[in-house]
Each structure stands twice: as structure tokens, then as C-alpha cells.
Amino acid sequence: MLAKVLAKLLSIYYSKCPLRIKGYYINSEQKPKGTVLVSYLSEPLTWKPGDRRFLGHSNAWESSEIVRILNSLGYRVDVIKWNDVGFVTHNTYSAIFDIHNNLTRYGSSEVPRLFHVTTSDPIFSNSAALQRVADLKERRGCEVRSHRAIPDDEVEMFQRNLVAADVISFLGNKATASTFPETIRSKFRFVPVTGSYLSWHRDPRKTTFANEFLWYGGFGAVHKGLDLTLEVFARHPELILHVVGPYLKEKDFTRAYYRELKFCPNIVSHGFLFPSSDRFRTLTKRVKAFILPSCSESASTAAVTCMQYGLFPVVSDNCGIDVDDSMGIRLHTCSIDEIEQAVLSLCSTPNKSMCQMTLNAQKYALKVFSQEAFRERMHSVLSEVLQHA
Template identity: 35%
Template sequence: MNILIIDSNRTVMIAKFLHRLGYYFNFILDKIRGRINRIKVASFKPEGIAKGNALISYNLDPFLAKSTEAVCNKHTHHWETVEMVRILLDFGYCVDVITLFNDLFIPKKKYSIAIDSRHNLERLAPLLDRDCIRVLYADTAHIIFHNAAECNRLYALQQRRGITLRNNRFELPNKGVEYADCTIVLGNEFTINTFKYARKPIYRVPISTTEIYPFPEEKDFATCCQRFLWFGSNGAVHKGLDLVLEAFAEMPDCHLTICGPVSKELDFEKAFYKELYHTPNIHTYGWIDVSSSDFVKIANSCLGIIYPSCSEGGGGCVITCMHAGLIPIVTYEASVDIRDDYGVILKEASIEEIKKEIQKISSLPPADLKAMARRSWEFVRANHTREKYSQEYRRVITEIIDNFGKSKDLN
């Protein structure tokens, strides 16, 4: 009888090799697919006779996906791109959409209006007709400010804890505002001020939201008054999670739930492993779907969102949480309009200030907290919905076409 002897160590090595080979194969395949998608153009025609062509350089994902609706519910910029197209079609324009990363697109037609959010205005400027209206669609603060703010946070962390972490939100600076006739901004006064140096007209269109929720009438504010949520995307230091973790580690009576992709930032996770996973009053959930029952459950168990970001283009994470009935405790740079009667603006975003404001708001009577949460919810329901975005974007595009179309016709 022949007995096959298998070397378990060798088997493990082969399995690991095949797994790694598969990983790299899929990685390369994703890169190829991404590059192919990067150079695609989605084109749309209006009903009736077109009066011109419009170019949008922003987000192509909704037009490549099998389910446009599913993609649009993942992030505000997906739906907003679709709505931008729809409104321009209503105006009678044929619309071409490319991704903002498309660095190979060359105009083959005359465009009446070109809208871009990063580098393409600068690149395409010599190729566009003189009478083309050029619009920067700013979904971030100016990148120079954005980068400098994160570097300052990383430097402060280095000096405070003796560690150096990577810059996760860094972007190459662009000169879009300098090549634009005007700018559309999703954020508030903070974001607007980072573009004022160019002395170009700036129009504000309030950021939309992917989800709306009924106000949590049955929420027990006496029970949740010491429970808070940090909710954000990548760039933990940029969005102040390091400060929040250090603050809550010193407040054992207050609880923090973290919803964000911290496990993808390996250096941050390693540096704050104890706070993230071995601190009794800190609960790390990870990334969460805001349309899920889990998100609603977490929101209903918390009093507010704590979000000391150093630079935002509209504070979409904060807006989502306010829709869920949370009280915002944020920085000015979070770029969300906050009044004292429904939220807190952190002036320094220091660990001590975070602790002070958390403890202060936790001590308020439950009835006062419910009233604040209600006003927070009412504010976003009135100012940050898809209906409001559509209304304001249509108004702003009308004004831009009227103002700049006439001035360019005179040249």
C-alpha cells in the first residue's frame, strides 16, 4: 500500500503563494479595469433640439454601474453628478461626463459650459473655446489648505505621542479656481474662504444627503446623554479621530462608538490599538452602511456626533448624523452651519476642549438635549436634502449661464 505523505509546512507555503498570486492578479486586473473606466465618456442628449454641449468632469461611477440607484445611495457625489446631468439636459444641453481622473480626454466638440472638480480645467483650458463657461465644482476646501491642515495635525500628533503617521488625505494641488470663471462650493463660509484668494465669483449649493430618517421621538436622552459617535471615511487624523480617542480614554464614564474604515489605515490602527480595541468605554464598529438598521440603532443609542475635522468641503458625515437626530459637536472646518441652540463649534479642537464640551453637554437636562436634537434634525431637513440641492443647483446654474454667457458673448 502506497501512503502519500504531505508536508504540511510546504502545503501552507504553497497555499500562501497561490493566495498572494491571486491577490496580485486581482489587483492588476482592478487597475486595468480602473484605467479602462477612467477614459470612458458617458453621453446624454436632451429631448428636442439641443442648444449646445456641456462637459462634466467629476464622477462617472453612476453611469457605469448596473444599478445607478444603488451607487447613488453610497455617497452624495454619485447622486449629485446624476442630478447635475439631469438639470443640464433640462436646460437643453447635450451632456458628456468623464471622471475627474481622466487625463487623456480631448474635446472633439464645442462646449458651452465645462464643469470640473480638480485638474481638468487647467489641462483643458487651451482646448476649450473662449466663450465656454468654465466652472470649478469644489467638493473640498482648497487643496493647499486641505493638505496643510492635515500636515499640521500629523505634526501635532508626532509631537504629542512621538509617532509619525502617513498623510492619508493628501492630494496634488490644482489650479482649477484660477482657470475657472466661477466656483460652486458645497460647504459653508469656511470652504468658501479657502477659494476667495482667486477673486472669482463663488456660489454655494448645499450638499445633499444619501439618507433621511424620521426624528427618534422615543429616544431616551437620559440614557444616551453620555454616549457619542465618531463617523467618518478615510483619513482618521485629518478627521480628528486621534484627538477623540485620547479624550475619551480619559473619560471612562463617557462612551464612544467609532464607525469608519480604521482597519484600512494600518499605521493609525497600530498606533491607537489600545484605545480602539482595549478601552472599555470605546467601541470600534468599523465601516457602516447608513441605510442599515445597525446605523439607526447606533444613532439612537448616542447623543451626538463628535467630529473635529481639520478641513471639509461640506461635512457630509455630519449632515447624515444630524438627519439621524444627533447633536453635532464639530470644528468650524467641518464646514457645516451650526448654531448654539442645536450644536457645538469647537474653537481649538484640543483634547482638553473636547473633554470639556462633551462633559458640559452630557450634563444638560434630557428635555434640553431632545430640543437640541430636534432643532439639529429640523435644520438639515430644511437645508440638506436632495430636493434642496436640486433647487439650489438649478438656480445657480441659471445665474451662471445668464451672467457669464452674456459677458462672453460680448468678447
């Protein structure tokens, strides 16, 4: 209890007084060549290895690793949080690394600028999210907020950053890159996203699959297609759906889907769970596949995590994950009928075939979306930017 109270107090403190780390440098083998400003996440750099906070979203590890790579390249780093617009510095920077607010705020136009993009184009994302909300209202006659809408002023800033950036590191694939203006895509340098921390990987070869499924996603239940998934499984009481995520915080959504979440015995509402937890391991023991019909992502960390864990993916094109028929099902329209057809096709898939396809997905995700792959690719991108420093 005390730990939770302290964590909440620290969260409030950092929201009012964001942590700023100046001159971070741990490379004892060479003197620093200069200083780079990183505007992303600052707190994770102070956490010790094994800190429970690393069990959450993988951006905590990624943001810290970016700083360590810059150190290895011979640059000290000033680190601020992405939404810290009150930072004042007299440093002359060798380069600017930013994910949102500070790309053009510090340094002259001659300073190399790297814009780190972790989303689809916000114009596309907002449009897709609003369409999902409108579709839900048409189906159910109730209004639910998207909870993922990006304000107009932030969209405008994002578009200015796309133009101002010299290089854009992009977590996604060609499908998600196509949501951006063609004129700026030559700046893109693809970087693989990483999955959340896992203490254990399920072995598909030792799994007896049942007609059990999982929806696992982040904030924005309608955006992530939980509404569509619930409606599919409400049609099929013979199939089990486990629901994991922060959706219980979205009161308008839980009111709209109260019957499905409370009174459908085949739909099990778990709320938020870490994928490394014992509860997650227990509930996924016989799960055949996870379902994520998201309307907009860059590359979905949730999807990558589930694949690495050992779950077969049923994902939308907009999840930003390249899977073929040998290791997944891609949803092109995310209609209820399309999702239902995908689920029913898996119900009739023999255990041996299910095992092999799931193993294919796991091996692919563990190789392509590893921390090593992220480190190698980000090192290359940062080296390219700093050639012009």
C-alpha cells in the same frame, strides 16, 4: 461573494479604462441647444434607482443630478471621470464643468468654465493636516501619515483652475470659503451639500439619550480628528464612544491607537458601516451626539448625514456647517480639552433639552441640505453659466 468579486473587477477595469458617456440626453421636450462636458463621476449615471452604490457618498447622486439638470436646460452632456486625462474629443462645447483635472484641457478660453469645488483650499488643507500629524507626534511620540495630503502638482493645478474658472460652485460656508484667496471669492456660488442615503430618520422626541457618543467620518483618521476623540474617551471609562468609518484600513493609525481601539471597553470599534444599515440604527439607538473635529472640509457630508439622521452635532469650525447654540456645539480649537469640555457639558444636559436641540439640528439639516435644495441651487448656477454659452 460573487457580487464582491465582480465589483472589485469592475473597479479595476474602470481605473484602467474609465467610463465615458457621450451625448447623454433624456429631454424629449426640446432639441438640444449644444453639448456640455462634465468631468466628475461617470459610473453613477449608469446605475438604476435604488442601486446599493448610492448608499455611499452623496457625490454619486450629486454628479448624476448635475447631468440631469443640464439636460433639463436643453444641453446634451459628455460625461467623463474627473481623473480621465486621456479623453479625446472633437466636440465644440457650450461649457465645461470640472472638479479637478480637465477645466482647461478642453475648449478655448472663450468657453464658459465652471469649477466645482468640494474641498477647502488645498494649501490650507495640507497645512492643517500636517499640523495635526505633528501634534500627534508631539503627544504620542509616533508618526502617522495624514492620508489626505494633496500632491504639489495637484495643488498647483487647483490654483490654476481657480484663476481660469468663470464661476466656482462651492460646497461650504463662509468659514471654509475664507481659506481661499480673497481675489477669487467673488466667483463663488454657494451650493448645499447633500447627506448620504438614509432609509430611516431617528425621532429625537422618542429617544432616551444615554452618555453614548459617535465618531463618524471618512478616510484620514487624523485629519478627521479620530485620534483626539479617542484620547478624550480613554480618559472617561464611564462614557461610551462608538467609532464608525474606514479607519481600519489605515494600519499606521490602528497601530498607534491599538490600546484605545482594542482594550478600552468603553470604546467600541465598528469599522465602516452605511448609515442606512440596521447595525448603524442599532448602535445609535441611545447616542447623545456625534463628534467630528475635522481640520479641513468644504461642507462635511458625514456631519450633514448624522444631523439628518437625528444626532446632535459637535463639529469643528472647519466642517463647514453653520450651527448655533440651539442646535449644536462648534469646536474652535479642537484641542483635547475643548472636545472633553463639550462632551461633559452634554452629559449633564437634561433629556428634554437634548431632545429639543437635536430636533432643531435635524430639521435644519433636512431643509438646508436636502436634494431639493441642491437641485434648485445648482440649477441656478448652471443657468447663470450657460447664459454666456
